[in-house]
Amino acid sequence: MTIEALKQQLKEQIIEALNLQDTRPADIDDNAPLFGEGLGLDSIDSLELMVLLERNYQIKVEDPREGRKILQSVQSMAEFILAQQLA
Amino acid sequence: MKFQCYIQSSCAISPQHTFQQDIFSEALQTTDTNMLQAWQPSYAGLIPPNSLRRMSKALKMGLAAASQCLAEGGIANPGAIITGTGKGSLQDMEKFIKDIQTYHETALNPTQFIQSTFNAVNGLIALQQQNTQYNNTFVHRGLSFESALLDALLQLSAGKHHVLLGGFDEVTPDQFQIKSHSGWWKQEKIHSAALLQHLSPGTIAGEGAVFFLLANQPGDHPAASIEGMKLLHKPSSHKLDTALQQFLDEHALQPGHIDLLMSGRNGDSNYQHFYDQVAQALPGIPEVSFKPLCGEYDTAHAFGLWLAAQMIKAGKAPQQWFPAGTVFPKAYRTVLLYNQYYGEQHAFILLKKAL
Incomplete structure (x- = not known):
């Protein structure tokens, strides 16, 4: 899967998992921060995104500091997933 | 109590x-x-x-x-x-x-x-x-x-x-x-x-x-006052009668003082006899049931209490919600609520117009 296709898939999965009503994949900027600004997600959402990674990509993030970097944006999430799949 | x-x-x-x-x-x-x-x-x-x-x-x-x-x-x-x-x-x-x-x-x-x-x-x-x-x-x-x-x-x-x-x-x-x-x-x-x-x-x-x-104080426009409650667990027929009588005595009430019996009657033939028994102990008192409006669930009595309070506050019933031929009281000063849950848990609540 290309990174563009993965980012599109991630956006759809985030919208579904977090029940982001009235948000479409096109509304989510690849590089916009997911937390605080941008989508305005909070700490509970970060736990849900960790679960999303585990369920859909079999990636378990153990270190919270690492999680913070991975979940910065859709771009960082996609890059991390691809790196894990290649490893 | x-x-x-x-x-x-x-x-x-x-x-x-x-x-x-x-x-x-x-x-x-x-x-x-x-x-x-x-x-x-x-x-x-x-x-x-x-x-x-x-x-x-x-x-x-x-x-x-x-x-x-x-x-x-x-x-x-x-x-x-x-x-x-x-x-x-x-x-x-x-x-x-x-x-x-x-x-x-x-x-x-x-x-x-x-x-x-x-x-x-x-x-x-x-x-x-x-x-x-x-x-x-x-x-x-x-x-x-x-x-x-x-x-x-x-x-x-x-x-x-x-x-x-x-x-x-x-x-x-x-x-x-x-x-x-x-x-x-x-x-x-x-x-x-x-x-x-x-x-x-x-x-x-x-x-x-x-x-x-x-x-704990009436305030300006209280909807009603809750005056008492009695809870029973798996009462016998005799116990239910006695408990109702005691409850009325505690509040110095004769059956005739009650304007309306608001019951949890729900069409379940397994437990209809409890409601019949309470209604028979209050002869001539109009009875309406709230369960056709809200269905049966664990905390349905809260809806009954809310409805009774609305009636007391307004001095009338939403008559369009009840079957044709339902007898309504002339005044809504004292309402006795009775509900039971699958024969096991029974509750009386006394609600009055706040003076």
């Missing part, structure tokens, strides 16, 4: 159009599916969007009804937040359990776990109101709401000026199906408005969230 507290404000989300509506002009809502589902108002503006997107029906109903009740009562921070619920957020619990199976006890979503706990609504109310006062949730099946009411009274007696009291439960398709197998619901589909005329085993399911702001 004898006590007095005042209903300063109240709010109900129910299968009827009770939320911010004039119930005396709203049409009766019915179903022929044996499951009366609560009418859902628009929650935008009542609940922050970031919280709303995570919430199940029970949480939305509970938080919205509580917020509205506090707003109408003019009290942002009550001295206690006390609720009763039989099942809490079933929707979250079911999803969490299904996920345990689907994902083999791994990768479980924290939201469903957090929100499936019975005290989630209380927590949300406290967070929204930034309230750090006494906070308690009672989960005692058919006496969950009544237990919460009892605690509310104790808190008011102990010096709290205002207590937010609530009862809430939701119905889900899975729960409906599971309880169908246990004979809780009627096997044949009936029209909810004809529930009382259709006497057979089982009843119809319901749901709702009702909140009251109770005060």
